[in-house]
Amino acid sequence: MKTTAMTTAATHPTAAPRERVDAEEWPALAAGLDAHGSALTSRPVLSPAECRAVAAFYDEPGRFRSTVDMARHRFGSGQYRYFAYPVPEPVRALRAAFYPRLLPIARDWAARLRQPAPWPDSLDEWLAMCHDGGQTRPTPILLRYGAGDWNALHRDLYGDLVFPLQVVIGLDVPGDDYSGGEFLMTEQRPRAQTRGSSTTLPQGHALVFTTRDRPVRSARGWSAGPMRHGVSTVRDGRRHTLGLVFHDAA
Ligand SMILES: O=C(O)CCC(=O)C(=O)O
Numbered sequence: 001m002k003t004t005a006m007t008t009a010a011t012h013p014t015a016a017p018r019e020r021v022d023a024e025e026w027p028a029l030a031a032g033l034d035a036h037g038s039a040l041t042s043r044p045v046l047s048p049a050e051c052r053a054v055a056a057f058y059d060e061p062g063r064f065r066s067t068v069d070m071a072r073h074r075f076g077s078g079q080y081r082y083f084a085y086p087v088p089e090p091v092r093a094l095r096a097a098f099y100p101r102l103l104p105i106a107r108d109w110a111a112r113l114r115q116p117a118p119w120p121d122s123l124d125e126w127l128a129m130c131h132d133g134g135q136t137r138p139t140p141i142l143l144r145y146g147a148g149d150w151n152a153l154h155r156d157l158y159g160d161l162v163f164p165l166q167v168v169i170g171l172d173v174p175g176d177d178y179s180g181g182e183f184l185m186t187e188q189r190p191r192a193q194t195r196g197s198s199t200t201l202p203q204g205h206a207l208v209f210t211t212r213d214r215p216v217r218s219a220r221g222w223s224a225g226p227m228r229h230g231v232s233t234v235r236d237g238r239r240h241t242l243g244l245v246f247h248d249a250a
């Protein structure tokens with residue numbers, strides 16, 4: 001194996017997605033999230049072959065509960081599909097592995113914002129709470145964008161039960177497989193104009209980002225900074241992403 005592959009998931013072909021998520025430097029990632037409201041993993045959580053395999057699920061309609069035509073809903077242009085339960089591997093494992101890592105950050109943010117933190121220790125317990133509350137439908141999605149496609153700035157809220165952080169994983173090689181298609185975030189500032197940021201998703205890396213609000217330091221302590229996310233227009237090629245939201249949908 002070439003030494004240049006040392007930092008990629010390919011170095012550990014047998015490592016499970018959970019081990020890769022656990023190997024992340026979580027204090028550094030949490031610091032990035034605190035500073036910017038989003039942060040990329042330092043290493044891939046999926047190998048290139050796993051990325052291709054997940055992207056290929058798109059052509060197996062039986063794995064999905066519904067397909068959304070973004071133009072029809074005026075969400076942008078392109079398509080995405082909601083996985084049906086049982087969600088396939090490695091999607092299930094990644095969702096379960098990220099949840100306990102994001103939980104301390106979610107609780108910390110809620111404490112700063114003086115908001116309730118209703119999230120139990122495991123994803124299974126939290127999903128049971130969602131299901132009891134009428135949010136029974138799975139929210140992991142697979143997105144496919146072709147040239148000219150884009151995703152309007154939005155928030156993935158599906159009911160009263162909300163987990164405040166989510167994950168998107170890039171499945172293609174930016175620059176090779178597609179151009180354009182940057183992940184976008186905006187932060188609405190109180191009594192001021194909106195701030196924007198963009199991130200190019202390296203293949204297999206996960207971007208953790210704010211679902212609704214991030215804590216922003218204010219004169220009186222902390223206030224909620226409303227955030228939205230979307231994707232800029234893909235100029236050429238095809239872009240796939242895996243989106244992991246931790247609350248289920250009504
Ligand atoms: O395709 C992307 O990069 C973002 C998709 C999205 O809106 C999400 O994962 O919630």
Ligand SMILES: [Fe+2]
Pocket residue numbers: 154155156229243
């Ligand atoms: Fe989204």
